Amino acid sequence: MILKAPIRGLFCVHPNASDYFCGMSDQRFSYEQLTRFVQSVFEKIGCPVPDAQLATQALLSADLRGIDSHGVARLSGYVRLWEVGRVNARPNIRIIHETPSTAVVDGDGGLGLIVATRAMSIAIEKAKQVGTGWVSVQNSNHFGIAAFHAMQAMEQDMIGWAMTNASPLVAPTFSKDRLLGTNPICVAAPAGEEPSFVADLATTTAANGKLEILQRKKQNTPTGWVQDAEGNSAHDPNILKQGGALLPLGGDREHGSHKGYALGAIVDLFSALLSGANYAPWVPPFPAYVPMPSEQPGKGIGHFLGAMRVDAFRPVEEYKKHMDHWIRGFRNAAPIDPSQPVIIPGDPEREAELERKAYGIPLMESVVNDLSQLAHQLGVNPL
């Protein structure tokens, strides 16, 4: 079933909305249709049914929220990791150390989608007991979008944190070497009558997905996104294939890239130095065909999840009243261009979700073909 696309352009004005959305050749699929397909794939590689359901929900939350680079487009990538033995479909996820407010979780090589969800449940349980809960994770894999995990806390009137390290694509300020991942930070905070505040940001000027969009459009990157193998400012969106690097948020020293670098480092610290996962250039790459780093100081990829009970600080109603006031103050701030009001973090993704639930999720032709081949290879029903 291919859903008919709605009128185009509605969301393209949103700066955070994926440019994929505007692709005229995209086919749309319902969320339910994609759910059936993705779950069948996860079951086929051996995930227990509840895990397959959870992994599907986590993965497709990216597609719903318009973060197409992190959703079903990566499904075959996870399967390739499973094929080479780098994803364990039946992991024994367990706490290896804990205090009342903290834990370290060994993900046993499981899908990060599952491991991080379990870790967040542990953080939430600890917050129920002592006000906050903080879980650092080792021996995991790519966990999808950070927001999916952080947002779990909001259902309990808690503020959620999620971070993860990732394959090294980012050069620290002053270096030619790729030593950090795009290392995102997400904070999800509930409000009252207003929609919640969900800030989910890579600690780079632009994430890799944005380069892929420009590659397809055959357009150059703006200054401050990438450098070449020698560390010179570059504008070629394919430069990472030639030894180039993504730049930390800020772009260059004059524009604060040392801050983006420090933020990426902080994510590495909480995700890996506290858990015993690999860090810096030793983080395992997501593409299964990329050789593993020769040195492995830790285990797998690392994440960091946190949950903070609002009422561990102040009455929830007081907090929500002030959050609504804060949000309205920003939403109604004087715009520079009247056609572009101030955006609250999480607005574009929430609007994308409403639209995609109603009209289906658009997939590029290359993704549809990839999923078709995957179905054929695994012997599951095609989309």
Add this chain to the structure above:
Amino acid sequence: MILKAPIRGLFCVHPNASDYFCGMSDQRFSYEQLTRFVQSVFEKIGCPVPDAQLATQALLSADLRGIDSHGVARLSGYVRLWEVGRVNARPNIRIIHETPSTAVVDGDGGLGLIVATRAMSIAIEKAKQVGTGWVSVQNSNHFGIAAFHAMQAMEQDMIGWAMTNASPLVAPTFSKDRLLGTNPICVAAPAGEEPSFVADLATTTAANGKLEILQRKKQNTPTGWVQDAEGNSAHDPNILKQGGALLPLGGDREHGSHKGYALGAIVDLFSALLSGANYAPWVPPFPAYVPMPSEQPGKGIGHFLGAMRVDAFRPVEEYKKHMDHWIRGFRNAAPIDPSQPVIIPGDPEREAELERKAYGIPLMESVVNDLSQLAHQLGVNPL
């Protein structure tokens, strides 16, 4: 006593080191000399001796670390706030709500230098008990540099966090209005044989102190630092006096300013929405002559302090071994320019401290004159 200045230029190559350092007309004063003077001022306005000692140590940590904009240059600013009744020299700092891992502290209008230090002590005590401690603070004032507070945790083999909101000078992406402070985030993490990792960053492209340097030099700001009152890109370092605004880290939307804006918002959330302090444009201004905002949704300025016991996650020795490995990996990364190696967050400030402890702290003539007038006004011994 004016110390003889060392050979100039040694630290000027460091991008984080203050440009004040290079002023040829600066006088140098020993740390002990400044300590005696500053403490006498805090005692004169009524601070109990232990509080005056602590406030002096916190304030001068900025001068030692090369963050001249936040040190003794602000002393008269604190006194002006005391004069208009906005600083309480004998506050009753108390916990108004707590759980095993959290607390909210009412600073009773005290010096932020004192209030935040007490709040960090509470966070550390909670971490000793349950692994981590998190304290949100209301009814406080400017707390000096975030690093002073975060670094307290390292003495106990803990990782420290410090954030604070501040007077609104920053426009969120797409707006003309100044709704956020420079809202810094600091994370201080101990290492083993290597010096510790201390990232202390304003969530703007450049902090206000950098504009002051350019004002004195009569130079323009780079693109992406400030905008004018209408939201146009600007290069005049005096633009804030004409209704302009600092820009969030990233500068503009194409370069990720929505991420800097989100980070500044996160600081506001933890510092004020969780504590009941004022937030967004309602944060009280630091200069006593600037009128208070007409609306006061909360109390005073807000801070957020956190302490995480390393051994609540893993054995300290394992963590330190990996931190040293991480730090060496970055320090030895291939530089773009061989004369400018990669910097670990905290390196320039630590080097400034070594140099200033040995050769004294340079103060600009205008600051020396201001302190001289302050001594005269209060009847304390001049510098």
